[in-house]
C-alpha cells in the first residue's frame with residue numbers, strides 16, 4: 001500500500017530523536033541514512049537526565065548493556081529553598097520503575113550518543129557526518145536537499161530531527177512562532193574530587209532561589225558533578241553569551257563561583273518557552289524532537305520526548321499505511337502528550353522562578369506541606385510523564 005516512502009529515508013540530525021528513529025526503523029528492517037552537520041567526534045554535550053519513560057525506550061533499542069556502564073542511577077530528586085537550604089520536597093524515583101529496569105539515570109550526553117551511534121552502525125544505518133543540510137523543496141517523487149559543501153541528495157522521505165532552530169521546521173513553518181529568549185543557562189562539569197563534601201549531595205538536587213534555580217547531579221559514576229544554573233535572560237545585559245557576564249547575573253548563588261572554579265568545561269545556552277510547531281509534516285517531510293517541539297529543560301524532558309517521538313514515528317511508518325495516514329497516526333499518537341508536556345514545562349518555569357515575596361513563600365509552604373502530608377500529590381505531577389508511552 002504505497003509504502004515506497006520507506007525505500008530511502010533521510011534523517012537530518014544525529015541527536016536523540018534521529019538516532020532513536022533510525023535504530024527503531026533498522027530493527028524493523030528499514031535502513032535509513034542520517035545526515036549530521038557535526039563531525040563524528042564532535043557529538044558531545046554535558047550531563048543529561050534520562051527519566052524512566054526515556055530509559056524504557058533505550059532498553060527497547062537494545063542498548064541497555066552498554067548504558068549500564070555509563071549510567072548513574074538516581075534514587076531521588078530533592079528540591080530545596082536555596083536561601084535557607086530547607087528541604088521543600090523529595091521525590092523517591094524507584095516507584096516509577098521496576099527493580100531490574102534502567103529507571104531514572106544521569107550520564108554524559110556525548111557517551112549516550114556514542115552508544116546509540118554504535119548501535120545504529122551495527123544495524124546498518126548509514127551516516128553522513130559533516131554535512132549541513134538545507135532542503136530544496138518538495139517534488140511528487142520525494143524531496144531534494146543539499147549540503148553546505150554543494151552535494152545534492154534525494155530521499156523518499158525527509159525527517160527533520162535537526163533540533164532547536166531546525167531549518168527543516170522553518171520550511172514547514174515559515175510563519176512559525178518566533179521565539180523570544182526567556183532564560184539563560186550556565187552549565188559546568190566539575191570533577192567531584194575538587195569539591196567540598198557540602199557541595200555534592202547524592203541524587204538530583206534542585207535549589208530554588210528567587211527568580212533563579214540551580215540543578216546538580218553526578219555523572220560518570222559520581223566522578224563529575226553536572227551543574228546547571230538558570231535565570232531569566234536580561235535583555236540589556238546578556239547580549240553576549242560570555243560565561244562571565246552570565247555568571248555575574250546569578251546574584252543568589254554565593255557558592256556558584258566556587259562550585260565552577262574547577263570546572264573542566266563551561267557552556268551557556270539560551271532557553272525559550274516551550275511550543276509545538278503548528279505544521280508537523282507536509283508532503284514527504286516530517287519533524288520530530290526539538291525541531292517539532294522545542295522546550296526548556298525544567299522537567300528534563302526535551303531529550304526524553306525526542307526519544308519517544310523517534311520510537312512512535314518509526315512504528316507509525318511501519319504500519320502498512322500510505323504516507324499521509326502514517327504521519328497522521330504519528331501525530332495522533334503524540335499530540336496530546338506533547339501538548340500536556342509543553343504546558344507542564346512552561347508552568348514549571350513559572351514555579352521555579354517566582355520572584356520572592358508572598359508567592360515565593362506560599363510555593364515553599366505548599367511544597368513542604370505536601371511533602372509531609374500528601375507526597376502522592378507531588379508524585380502525581382511526575383507519574384504520567386515517567387509512566388511513558
Ligand SMILES: Cc1cc2nc3c(=O)[nH]c(=O)nc-3n(C[C@H](O)[C@H](O)[C@H](O)COP(=O)(O)OP(=O)(O)OC[C@H]3O[C@@H](n4cnc5c(N)ncnc54)[C@H](O)[C@@H]3O)c2cc1C
Pocket residue numbers: 012013014015016017018035036037038047048049050131132133134161162163164166167185187228269288289290291297300301302303304305306
Ligand atoms: C541546559 C539544558 C539541559 C537539558 N537537560 C535535559 C535533560 O536532563 N533531559 C532531557 O531529556 N533533555 C534535556 N535537555 C534538552 C535536550 O538536550 C534536547 O531536548 C534534546 O537534545 C533534543 O534532541 P533532538 O534529537 O531533537 O535534537 P538535538 O539533540 O539538538 O540534535 C539535533 C542534531 O541535528 C544536527 N543538525 C542541526 N541542524 C542540522 C543541519 N542543517 N544539517 C545536519 N545536521 C543538523 C545537530 O548538530 C544535532 O546533532 C536539556 C537542554 C538544555 C539546554
